[in-house]
Amino acid sequence: MWYNNILETIGNTPLVKLNNIVKDIPATVLAKIETTNPGNSIKDRMAIKMIEDAEKSGKLKPGGTIIxxxxxxxxxxLAMAAIIKGYKCIFTTTDKQSKEKVDALRAFGAEVIVCPTNVEPEDLRSYYSVSSRLxxxxxxxWKPNQYDNLSNSQAHYEQTGPxxxxxxxxxxxxxIVGxxxxxxISGTGxxxxxxxxNIKVWGIDTYGSVFKKYKETGIFDKNEIYPYITEGIGEDFLPANVNFDVIDLFEKVTDKEAALMTREVCRQEGIFVGNSAGAAVAGLLQLKDQLKPEDVVVVIFHDHGSRYxxxxxxxxWLRERGFLKDxxxxxxxxxxxxxTGEIVTIDCEKTVSEAFNTMSTMNISQIPVTQKGMLVGKLEESDILSALLENPSVKSATVETVMGSTFPFVDLNTSIDRLSSLINKDNxxxxxxxxxxxxxxxxxxDIINAIKG
Structure with a gap:
């Protein structure tokens, strides 16, 4: 048996029991592994459904462009389906999204426009507004508008739920769904x-999103909105596809918990998942006291870890955000x-001879070079030696004539692996x-000394 094209392989994804990461949960926990879809995410289901419904209604015509x-x-x-069906694609996305996602879209021949994250949805620069303008x-x-296009939730009502x-x-x-x-969540639920x-439907939200408070109070609170890192869940508006009547409760998960749990799912269960799956498991663990031994919980694992x-x-990346312990x-x-000690620098107007004397006195082999207090370069013993061998009189020249570009800058959370890669024959x-x-x-x-303890 074979399939006529890749689109026919969408759906019928496996349900896998989780064991290690949910050992403290008094219930059977099953993961719906949507990474086995050909596009490695659950979005394949609704993408093809939106296209097929638009074709039937005449909104999407032969040779058209999907935006x-x-x-x-x-x-x-959408890009995968467009290839099979003969459409072009232009996508707008935000600068919050991982580079791997953007590269993957371009690999499918799509044009991708990256827009700023931290703007209002109605801002002309937002990825919502840019796609509408295009x-x-x-x-x-034709713009599918996955947020308000009810073919989205209908796909899950017809496929994922059954x-x-x-x-x-x-x-x-x-x-449990991010x-x-x-x-x-709405279609499946x-x-x-x-x-x-009697089935309970729990939605996982993130801090910076409006869903949880709106569900609990009916108030759309703009003060709830602020930038967040977690990808794939949460919004700063209310999509038509979110059916609050179907969702029994929302649980918020921090960026840190979502990021670290994403890694733990991979390490403890051997399932390579994306950020929203990590958030879903983190939310489930926060809600574990509401579960009983006889319960059967299904968590949607939305997409693949290769995107992150x-x-x-x-x-x-984790250390830069303070998510990972040292x-x-x-x-x-x-x-x-x-x-500890004062960092020794040399002004670029000093002579090479003065710089060498300073380095000899301080017993150092390199020195940052400044100009009016600002770092502008570096001077190393090798720079001085090369210059003197070429022209002995250079000892009277200014440091700026022989200095090299400044040392690389790093922050306090930079790992030893990264530090070691930056220290080389040039630095x-x-x-x-x-x-x-x-x-x-x-x-x-300094690195060797620290390793030695």
Whole structure:
């Protein structure tokens, strides 16, 4: 047996029991592994549904251009379908999204426009507004509008809900879903509640999003809105696909908990998932006291970890945001082990001879160069030697005539791996920005000394 095209492989994703990461939860917990869809995310389901419904209604015509604001996964599903069906794609996304998502969309031949995250949805620069403008300007174009297009939730009502019901033999008691557009939780939840009204549907939200407070109070509070890092869930407006009547409660998860739990799912269960799955598991653990041993919980694992290699699976990225403990040596811990002292610099107007004398007196092999107090370069013993061999009279010249470009700058959370990669034949040291605005220096000797303990 074979499939006629890749679109026919969408759906029928496996349900897998979680064991280690949920050991403290008094229930059976099953993960719906949506990464096995051809686009590696649950968004494949609704992408093809939106296209097919638009074709039937005449909104999407042959040879047309699909224009959508997407964080990546919906775009992947749309781009994949567009290739098979002969459409072009233009996507707008935000600068919050991982580079891997943008690169993946471009790999499918889509044009991707990256817009600023921290603007209001109605701002002309927002990825919502830009996609709407392009729809007006580009001939024969169609905007799916995944947030308000009810084909989104209908796809899950027709597919995801029935699959879960059949796979659990009707035993499911709780559905846990990270909520972004709202299509997955609303469509799946609606189907399941029609089969059994006692099933609880829990939505996972993030801090900086409006969903939880709106569900609990009916108030759309703009004070709830602020920038957040978690991808794929939460919104600063109310998409039409979010059916608050279907969702029993929302639980908020911090950026840190979502990021770290994403990694833990991979490490403890061997399932390579994205950020929204980590948030969903973190939210489930926060709600564990509401579960009983006889409960059967299904958690949606929305997308694949490969989309987050530069973020949640990158230790330097985590350290920069204070999400990861200093298990490895960092610039901060290396400086703590180093002998303290005033950082020696040399003004660029000083002579090479004066600089060498300073370096000899201080027993250092390199020195940052300043101009009016600002760092402008570096001088190393090798620079002086090369210059003198070429022209002995250079000892009377100014430092700026022989200096090299300044040492690389890093922050206090930079890992030892990154520090080691920056210290090479071109740079014998790195400069560390301190919290009070000053800087310190780390050399290869300092790293060795810190490792030795």
């Amino acid at each position: 959508e604001g997407t964080s990546g996964n919906t775009g992947m599903g 729809e007006r300007e580009v001939p024969n174009s 699959e879960i019901w059949e796979q659990t033999e009707g035993k499911i008691t709780h559905l 909520v972004g557009t709202g299509g997955t 609606k189907y399941l509640k029609e089969k059994n009204p 290699m530069g973020k949640m699976y990158n230790e330097d 298990e490895k040596l960092t610039a901060r811990t290396i400086l703590a082990k180093k002998e 014998s040291a790195v400069l560390v920005e301190l919290e009070d605005g000053r800087f310190d220096i780390i050399t290869q000797y």
